Amino acid sequence: MRQKNIKLARRRSGGGTVYHDLGNINLTFFTARKKYERMENLKLIVKALKALSPQLDVHVTDRYDILLDGQYKISGTAAKLGRTTAYHHCTLLCNADKFVLSSVLKSPYKGIKSNATPSVPASVKNLFEEDSSLTSEMLLDAIAEEYATQHQVDHHITLVNPADETVLPGISNKTKELQAWEWVYGKTPKFSISTCLNVVYKDSVIDVKVDLDVKHGKIEVCNIDLPEQWLPPALCSELVNSFTGSKFCPNEITTLATTLLRVCPQDDEMHSRWNLLCENMTRLM
Ligand SMILES: Nc1ncnc2c1ncn2[C@@H]1O[C@H](COP(=O)(O)OC(=O)CCCC[C@@H]2CCSS2)[C@@H](O)[C@H]1O
Secondary structure (H helix, E strand, O other): OOOOOOOOOOOOOOOOOOOOOOOEEEEEEEEEHHHOOHHHHHHHHHHHHHHHOOOOOEEEOOOOOEEEOOOEEEEOEEEEEOOOEEEEEEEEEOOOOHHHHHHHHOOOOOOEEEOOOOOOOOOEOOHHHHOOOOOHHHHHHHHHHHHHHHOOOOOOOOOOOOOOOOOOOOHHHHHHHHHOHHHHOOOOOOEEEEEEEEEEEOOEEEEEEEEEEEEOOEEEEEEEEOOOOOOOHHHHHHHHHHHOOOEOOHHHHHHHHHHHHHOOOOOHHHHHHHHHHHHHHHOOO
16 A cells, blocks of 8 residues: 555444545445434435446345445445444445555455454445446435435535535544544554564575564564574664564654664674664564
């Protein structure tokens, strides 16, 4: 995601990871908690889709996905229940970049363990692939119309600028809160990594065993096991000590390692081994 400059967001509603770009519509149903009804909302969307394009084979599953042709996911759901209010939101894949979607949702990392609720990968399809005459505007309008009919309100769409404080008081503070490291990474469920890095150094490969426990986004326990003749144990423990307690974040690790290196009276050879090790460590993050 970093390579592709794709931002990461953590939802308050929890659940699996989804991909968004402008080819994906997000729909949110804000209600009183008592009126919270995911199935009704999804059926409303399906009805609107069929009204637009009667030949579409779309249905809602018991895990609140919407499937196309009985097998392709076009919508995923999440929800948040408050004491008196609630919201249910869902995606609607229209014309998203499927290549980017699948490549960013595949993790290149091995050896990660956590008790977090796992994401449930699915085959996806864009609605516009099935019916190329559809447009996002048509879908939004059809859903709004179906909503108005079912909820007996006027069919009337109000465009809202999501950054407008006068319409949404407090929105900029909420935005900051949701963009902060403390929310995006700090609330990550506890996880551990146990892996072996194959560090390539001057025509040879050094096996480095790394074990990390990460809680609230910070490295709580760090163990690095490598051949003593490659990096002296004293140097290795300097690194381990400085990593412990730091954010599980590549920039943070690089800064720490560079600062530490300045105060370590080692030769160039040791410096380059140290840098190489740190570089490999940051690739885990
Ligand atoms: N945009 C989008 N739409 C539908 N399905 C998707 C999408 N992106 C990824 N996926 C597929 O769903 C699984 C994850 O499914 P999973 O069931 O694990 O999670 C969800 O569905 C969560 C939906 C959250 C909806 C919110 C509504 C407004 S903001 S986000 C993923 O691995 C892909 O295979």
